[in-house]
Amino acid sequence: MLTEQTNLRNIAIIAHVDHGKTTLVDGLLKQANVFRKNQQVVERVMDSNDLERERGITILAKNTAITIWDPVTEQDVKINIVDTPGHADFGGEVERVMNMVDGVLLLVDAAEGPMPQTHFVLKEALEMNHRVIVVINKVDRRHADPDRALNQTFDLFIELDASDEQADFPVVYTNAVTGQSGLTPDLGPDLQPLFKAILRHIPPPQVDVDAPLQMLVSTIGYDEHRGVTAVGRIFAGRMQVDLPVARMMTNGKTRLEQVRYLYVHQGLKRVAVEEAQAGEIVVLAGLEDISIGETLADPENPVALPSIHVEEPTVKMTFGVNMSPFTGREGQWGTSRKLRARLFDELRQNIALRVTETDNADTFNVSGRGELHLAILIETMRREGYEFQVSRPEVLLRQGEQGELLEPYEKAYIETRSDTLGAVIEMLGTRRGQMLDMVDTQENNIRLTYLVPMRGLLGFRHHFMTATRGMGVLHTLFYGYLPMAGEIKSRSSGSLVAWEIGVATTFGLKNAQVRGMLFVSPGTHVYEGMVVGEHQRSGDLAVNVCKKKHLTNMRSSIREIDERLTPPRQMSMDEAIEYLADDELLEVTPQSYRIRKRILGTEERGKQAKRIKKTQ
Numbered sequence: 370m371l372t373e374q375t376n377l378r379n380i381a382i383i384a385h386v387d388h389g390k391t392t393l394v395d396g397l398l399k400q401a402n403v404f405r406k407n408q409q410v411v412e413r414v415m416d417s418n419d420l421e422r423e424r425g426i427t428i429l430a431k432n433t434a435i436t437i438w439d440p441v442t443e444q445d446v447k448i449n450i451v452d453t454p455g456h457a458d459f460g461g462e463v464e465r466v467m468n469m470v471d472g473v474l475l476l477v478d479a480a481e482g483p484m485p486q487t488h489f490v491l492k493e494a495l496e497m498n499h500r501v502i503v504v505i506n507k508v509d510r511r512h513a514d515p516d517r518a519l520n521q522t523f524d525l526f527i528e529l530d531a532s533d534e535q536a537d538f539p540v541v542y543t544n545a546v547t548g549q550s551g552l553t554p555d556l557g558p559d560l561q562p563l564f565k566a567i568l569r570h571i572p573p574p575q576v577d578v579d580a581p582l583q584m585l586v587s588t589i590g591y592d593e594h595r596g597v598t599a600v601g602r603i604f605a606g607r608m609q610v611d612l613p614v615a616r617m618m619t620n621g622k623t624r625l626e627q628v629r630y631l632y633v634h635q636g637l638k639r640v641a642v643e644e645a646q647a648g649e650i651v652v653l654a655g656l657e658d659i660s661i662g663e664t665l666a667d668p669e670n671p672v673a674l675p676s677i678h679v680e681e682p683t684v685k686m687t688f689g690v691n692m693s694p695f696t697g698r699e700g701q702w703g704t705s706r707k708l709r710a711r712l713f714d715e716l717r718q719n720i721a722l723r724v725t726e727t728d729n730a731d732t733f734n735v736s737g738r739g740e741l742h743l744a745i746l747i748e749t750m751r752r753e754g755y756e757f758q759v760s761r762p763e764v765l766l767r768q769g770e771q772g773e774l775l776e777p778y779e780k781a782y783i784e785t786r787s788d789t790l791g792a793v794i795e796m797l798g799t800r801r802g803q804m805l806d807m808v809d810t811q812e813n814n815i816r817l818t819y820l821v822p823m824r825g826l827l828g829f830r831h832h833f834m835t836a837t838r839g840m841g842v843l844h845t846l847f848y849g850y851l852p853m854a855g856e857i858k859s860r861s862s863g864s865l866v867a868w869e870i871g872v873a874t875t876f877g878l879k880n881a882q883v884r885g886m887l888f889v890s891p892g893t894h895v896y897e898g899m900v901v902g903e904h905q906r907s908g909d910l911a912v913n914v915c916k917k918k919h920l921t922n923m924r925s926s927i928r929e930i931d932e933r934l935t936p937p938r939q940m941s942m943d944e945a946i947e948y949l950a951d952d953e954l955l956e957v958t959p960q961s962y963r964i965r966k967r968i969l970g971t972e973e974r975g976k977q978a979k980r981i982k983k984t985q
């Protein structure tokens with residue numbers, strides 16, 4: 370029999386990137402007295418992994434829980450909260466946690482209004498029939514216009530075919546930083562109005578606690594003491610420590626095992642429990658190789674829950690064994706066996722990722738939802754001690770019904786100042802973008818909407834930021850597969866390529882820098898075929914950056930020190946990936962990343978180039 374767990378709520382916080390989800394969780398935790406008095410708490414405490422803190426974005430969805438007093442039912446109510454990432458590349462994270470919850474807080478920035486990822490996450494929530502509370506956040510911002518943001522949000526519900534009930538959503542206004550909220554943009558002193566809205570409008574789980582056990586694994590984590598953990602909601606029945614469960618794995622096999630460690634969330638901690646029942650979100654430890662999408666069921670009556678559906682990847686890169694002359698110098702793990710094991714292991718938790726073998730045992734195809742999705746994996750692996758080489762990202766093509774080739778398209782939402790508008794329009798034109806809309810915003814910016822083949826957007830961000838002098842805003846939303854657009858020219862300039870192994874010298878670099886923009890400084894170890902800069906013309910140019918000046922007397926040696934080099938372009942790893950041409954690879958190690966030609970030998974590369982020219 371279904372009963373309502375009135376002392377429980379499960380919610381996810383969803384929004385476009387940066388609209389304030391993790392900051393709002395800080396406020397909820399603080400005001401539910403999760404922290405001790407005087408406890409020093411870092412900002413955005415849920416962004417707990419190194420990469421999240423460094424980049425200031427949420428990458429993985431994470432759980433926490435608070436307990437608040439409900440004056441109406443006169444009981445303590447536990448609220449499980451899932452904080453989700455807002456960047457489009459991590460949309461898979463949002464999809465995988467949606468089935469843990471019964472409702473969502475949809476945050477919308479009062480100044481920006483709904484943005485592309487608001488569209489995506491709201492669509493996911495509505496499809497699951499979740500109750501939505503709209504939270505208009507950042508009402509304190511200078512250009513905040515809460516009414517407009519609300520109207521646009523309402524329009525979005527209609528555009529997404531929300532039912533009447535869904536479109537009749539409650540609204541709360543907030544300033545997540547100060548932890549204030551209100552039912553109008555005039556905020557009260559705290560988040561009580563938001564707490565009340567959650568209690569009143571998010572339905573409690575409706576579950577059958579006496580039915581056979583069913584729990585779906587939605588998150589894989591790691592615990593220092595217990596190793597791999599699995600987080601998920603119990604959909605039916607009860608789970609007890611030491612009782613056997615049937616693990617219904619994603620490969621169709623079923624295994625009988627025991628739950629040895631069972632926890633529930635409480636604040637930022639996990640507390641051990643003997644039993645948990647349907648509706649609750651639990652953490653399990655001690656189950657080997659567990660992966661997302663597994664159902665843990667009653668051994669007597671095992672019924673699998675529908676597995677988690679996520680959208681298909683659109684971008685592919687190859688990950689291969691590092692073949693550079695410097696291989697083995699800086700990394701701890703580098704063999705094809707290690708690389709293979711690590712990549713396939715990732716699939717247990719990174720559910721929007723795909724890994725496949727290639728004809729070459731040293732190379733794997735890795736596909737994801739965007740360049741950032743793959744870049745984060747590369748960065749994570751490099752920090753774990755892996756070294757490897759990756760190729761330029763390329764889009765995944767599909768075949769249409771008539772056998773025609775289709776490619777992924779994205780909607781690009783762009784904001785730029787009017788003085789850089791021309792440059793932006795031209796750049797998108799050469800990338801085969803079609804303008805769908807152009808409006809002036811209040812802040813004297815122009816907002817453009819384009820439909821662009823994703824192929825044209827790979828590597829676009831750096832050029833866009835340069836063209837808009839760092840002031841532009843670019844967001845993309847996957848649109849769908851459409852017939853291939855025509856040719857899109859990739860990088861027009863070639864690379865400056867080191868021509869011998871050695872150490873770059875001031876003198877050598879000085880000579881090379883007249884040919885383009887350098888990426889390395891004196892003292893850098895280079896090898897033949899390594900890219901040391903961008904050529905100002907098309908085609909590559911081999912340069913001798915290790916050349917030493919013949920010293921004839923003291924004066925010239927002093928002069929050499931005096932000769933100033935233009936500082937090299939320092940590229941982040943994401944920028945290095947964006948830079949890659951088809952015939953280049955990025956060598957990644959725990960200490961460095963180096964761009965290199967696929968063919969390292971200068972002479973051999975020259976011959977290959979001639980051969981290609983002949984066949985064209």
Ligand SMILES: Nc1nc2c(ncn2[C@@H]2O[C@H](COP(=O)(O)OP(=O)(O)OP(=O)(O)O)[C@@H](O)[C@H]2O)c(=O)[nH]1
Binds near residue numbers: 387413427506
């Ligand atoms: N002025 C103002 N700033 C806010 C408010 N809420 C959040 N911010 C700021 O907005 C920025 C982004 O906040 P986050 O909480 O990281 O946003 P997020 O939605 O979790 O971002 P992702 O998880 O990366 O999608 C931070 O600099 C916050 O301090 C608000 O109500 N008012």
Ligand SMILES: [Mg+2]
Binds near residue numbers: 392416427455
């Ligand atoms: Mg966040």
